[in-house]
Amino acid sequence: MLAAGFRHGVAALAACVAASGVVPAHAQVPSLSLEHGVKATYLHKIAAFVEWPASAFESADSPLVLCVAGNDPVGKLVPEAAIGRTYGMREIVVRRIAQPAAAGGCHILYVAGLRDETITAYLESVRDKPVLTVTDGAPDRRFKGAVNFVIRDNRVRLEVDLELATAHRLVVSSKLIGIAARVVP
Amino acid sequence: MLIMAFVGLVMLLSAGIAMVLYNERSYAETKQAQVQAQAAILAATVTAALAFHDIQAAQEYANALRTDGDVQAVGVYDMEGALIAGYGVEPGSLALQLRDAVAQSRDNELIVTVPVRQGLATLGTVYVRSALQPLSMRLERYAVIALLVTMAGVIFVVVIVTQRALTATNRELVRQGADLARANEELRNEIAHRQRIEEAFRQSQKMEAIGQLTGGIAHDFNNLLQIVVGNLEVLQLKLAKDADERRFVAAALRGAARGAALTQRLLAFARRQPLDPKPVDVNRLVVDMSELLHSTLGESIDVDAVLASGLWQVMVDANQLESALLNLCVNARDAMPSGGRLTIETANANIDEAEAREQDVQPGAYVLIAVSDAGTGMSDDVVARAFEPFFTTKDVGKGSGLGLSQVYGFMKQSGGHIKIESAAGRGTTVKLYLPRLVVDVPPAARAMPSAQNGQGACDAKILIVEDDDDVRTYTSTTLRDFGYSVVEAANAKEALKALASHPDIDLLFTDVGLAGGMNGRQLADEAVRRQPKLRVLFTSGYARDAIVHDGRLDPGVDLIAKPFTHTALAAKLHQVLVTAREHG
Numbered sequence: 001m002l003a004a005g006f007r008h009g010v011a012a013l014a015a016c017v018a019a020s021g022v023v024p025a026h027a028q029v030p031s032l033s034l035e036h037g038v039k040a041t042y043l044h045k046i047a048a049f050v051e052w053p054a055s056a057f058e059s060a061d062s063p064l065v066l067c068v069a070g071n072d073p074v075g076k077l078v079p080e081a082a083i084g085r086t087y088g089m090r091e092i093v094v095r096r097i098a099q100p101a102a103a104g105g106c107h108i109l110y111v112a113g114l115r116d117e118t119i120t121a122y123l124e125s126v127r128d129k130p131v132l133t134v135t136d137g138a139p140d141r142r143f144k145g146a147v148n149f150v151i152r153d154n155r156v157r158l159e160v161d162l163e164l165a166t167a168h169r170l171v172v173s174s175k176l177i178g179i180a181a182r183v184v185p
Numbered sequence: 186m187l188i189m190a191f192v193g194l195v196m197l198l199s200a201g202i203a204m205v206l207y208n209e210r211s212y213a214e215t216k217q218a219q220v221q222a223q224a225a226i227l228a229a230t231v232t233a234a235l236a237f238h239d240i241q242a243a244q245e246y247a248n249a250l251r252t253d254g255d256v257q258a259v260g261v262y263d264m265e266g267a268l269i270a271g272y273g274v275e276p277g278s279l280a281l282q283l284r285d286a287v288a289q290s291r292d293n294e295l296i297v298t299v300p301v302r303q304g305l306a307t308l309g310t311v312y313v314r315s316a317l318q319p320l321s322m323r324l325e326r327y328a329v330i331a332l333l334v335t336m337a338g339v340i341f342v343v344v345i346v347t348q349r350a351l352t353a354t355n356r357e358l359v360r361q362g363a364d365l366a367r368a369n370e371e372l373r374n375e376i377a378h379r380q381r382i383e384e385a386f387r388q389s390q391k392m393e394a395i396g397q398l399t400g401g402i403a404h405d406f407n408n409l410l411q412i413v414v415g416n417l418e419v420l421q422l423k424l425a426k427d428a429d430e431r432r433f434v435a436a437a438l439r440g441a442a443r444g445a446a447l448t449q450r451l452l453a454f455a456r457r458q459p460l461d462p463k464p465v466d467v468n469r470l471v472v473d474m475s476e477l478l479h480s481t482l483g484e485s486i487d488v489d490a491v492l493a494s495g496l497w498q499v500m501v502d503a504n505q506l507e508s509a510l511l512n513l514c515v516n517a518r519d520a521m522p523s524g525g526r527l528t529i530e531t532a533n534a535n536i537d538e539a540e541a542r543e544q545d546v547q548p549g550a551y552v553l554i555a556v557s558d559a560g561t562g563m564s565d566d567v568v569a570r571a572f573e574p575f576f577t578t579k580d581v582g583k584g585s586g587l588g589l590s591q592v593y594g595f596m597k598q599s600g601g602h603i604k605i606e607s608a609a610g611r612g613t614t615v616k617l618y619l620p621r622l623v624v625d626v627p628p629a630a631r632a633m634p635s636a637q638n639g640q641g642a643c644d645a646k647i648l649i650v651e652d653d654d655d656v657r658t659y660t661s662t663t664l665r666d667f668g669y670s671v672v673e674a675a676n677a678k679e680a681l682k683a684l685a686s687h688p689d690i691d692l693l694f695t696d697v698g699l700a701g702g703m704n705g706r707q708l709a710d711e712a713v714r715r716q717p718k719l720r721v722l723f724t725s726g727y728a729r730d731a732i733v734h735d736g737r738l739d740p741g742v743d744l745i746a747k748p749f750t751h752t753a754l755a756a757k758l759h760q761v762l763v764t765a766r767e768h769g
Binding site: 086087156173176 | 229230233234236237238239242303304305
């Protein structure tokens with residue numbers, strides 16, 4: 001049963017990644033790159049389930065900025081995964097940043113593959129800003145973004161911190177909450 | 186009514202069919218809307234699961250539709266058309282053409298596909314296949330409607346038919362009721378009619394009975410009076426011209442004459458007075474009477490004659506009619522003691538069957554003479570008895586009670602009738618109806634009474650036939666006094682014998698009623714057969730059928746009624762014999 005569940009999960013991951021166009025559709029073997037690909041895809045997909053305040057955008061057609069901080073394999077896959085993706089009428093652009101100070105113009109900030117203090121610094125830098133912070137597998141709330149990737153049953157799932165999201169003046173869709181692995185109210 | 190029922194039935198059926206069609210259509214629309222809603226809800230809820238490839242969540246959302254037993258298959262497909270979750274669908278990809286929002290039904294199933302969108306991004310497709318209720322089941326459902334429609338139709342038809350039957354019955358009842366009322370009314374009328382006829386019949390029976398009695402008495406009285414008068418006249422002749430006894434004889438004669446007049450009137454009532462009917466113009470008769478009426482009625486009575494032009498003639502004894510009218514006018518005068526207007530009116534009148542039956546008279550054409558006064562009038566009781574002899578409302582000594590009786594008898598004897606219309610205080614109209622004379626004969630001038638008497642009588646030989654010895658003796662004495670030769674016979678047998686032995690007899694003077702099997706008429710017939718030149722004069726106490734038919738003397742028959750005075754007899758004999766000579 002477990003084996004079957006695992007296989008199913010991997011197959012689903014594979015299908016998902018294939019759909020995102022990151023990895024070849026014929027990839028059958030679970031691998032780190034598959035997990036990364038899924039996460040990279042999820043990063044721009046999350047945007048559809050989140051509402052930013054209008055003030056977060058300079059104009060009606062200014063793009064949604066997806067920032068990637070840290071030296072994380074997922075981050076490397078994000079630009080390719082986000083190509084051609086949109087948030088409503090807005091284009092999704094990927095920006096790699098190297099300093100917390102550069103995170104001000106981001107709408108989604110993915111922080112991973114950094115030391116805890118650095119991660120905290122990034123998160124702190126956008127504390128009052130309408131930025132959806134996303135982290136990967138953070139064990140402690142101090143290092144978690146509003147959304148945190150976790151692995152459950154061999155599948156990439158999301159933890160959602162509604163309090164944090166609200167603090168960032170973001171509205172998270174109940175649909176996203178509905179499928180979240182864990183929700184911090 | 187049948188057409189109404191048929192139209193009603195067709196309307197009912199149409200309504201039923203329309204209901205079924207509407208239901209069918211409504212069902213399809215409702216079902217499609219329902220499945221579309223289900224698919225849309227699933228599409229809306231499955232977005233995140235699809236986006237983040239949460240197969241378990243997607244499957245749970247899909248499974249939620251299992252609560253609807255009609256939903257046979259649910260599929261959640263990703264952007265590439267690959268099946269992510271669901272049940273009842275073939276594993277594999279979704280056909281490209283189904284990725285848009287589509288609803289299509291085939292056979293007994295409805296397929297709906299709805300794209301899964303989050304914001305403007307399309308994430309995949311939801312596929313829902315739902316079973317439609319099979320036609321047979323739907324038809325079963327409609328069978329209930331059909332049954333209801335049929336039942337309603339049956340009730341409708343029953344109501345219509347019942348209504349029809351009721352209406353027809355009602356109409357029939359109303360008709361029968363009307364018939365019954367009509368029949369009842371007819372019956373009432375018939376009863377009233379019969380009562381009137383019976384009353385008239387009773388009245389005429391009564392008058393007939395009184396008439397028989399009166400006639401019988403009057404006849405015998407006449408014979409007795411004849412003896413009294415005859416002998417008194419003989420006595421008078423034998424008395425010296427200046428004898429005192431003459432006064433007594435004259436008084437006795439006056440008394441006898443009054444008795445004779447009385448019996449004459451009784452006979453008139455009994456319809457046994459000899460009549461001499463001739464064609465008469467009533468208008469002329471009334472005009473001729475005006476002088477007489479004026480002198481009789483006095484100055485206080487105005488007489489109006491309203492005479493119809495073109496009045497028919499009647500066959501009647503003019504003298505008696507005159508007497509009857511005078512009688513009525515006198516009555517009218519007496520009803521108006523302080524004077525007033527008296528109207529004599531003539532007119533042609535027709536009496537139809539119904540009226541004739543009611544009055545107990547013959548229907549036909551009549552000449553009407555109406556005498557009206559504006560006097561005191563009569564009550565119904567008085568009218569009912571007015572014709573009875575000796576019935577009078579006048580004071581003792583003022584009326585004999587025979588006037589109207591006499592008029593009644595005369596009218597009946599003349600084939601007419603008399604009717605009184607009166608009400609107390611509203612005057613009286615007496616109507617005389619005389620039958621129209623159909624054969625148009627110019628009215629003869631009324632014969633004036635002959636002034637001739639016994640003087641100048643010829644020397645004829647007369648055969649007297651009379652069964653009453655006293656009468657015969659008186660008669661023969663009188664005739665001899667007149668200068669005639671007389672042969673006597675008591676009955677027909679003796680008379681024929683005498684006739685044989687005296688072939689020179691000029692005149693047979695016979696009583697109509699004779700004892701011994703042969704009456705005066707038969708004797709006269711036989712005598713004339715033997716001696717064609719023989720003249721005949723009848724005499725009678727009252728007219729019998731032998732010579733008087735229907736109140737009229739046979740043509741060529743001469744009669745002198747008893748009691749007669751010798752003056753009257755002399756005049757009559759002279760007339761008969763002179764006429765014989767003129768014609769002979």
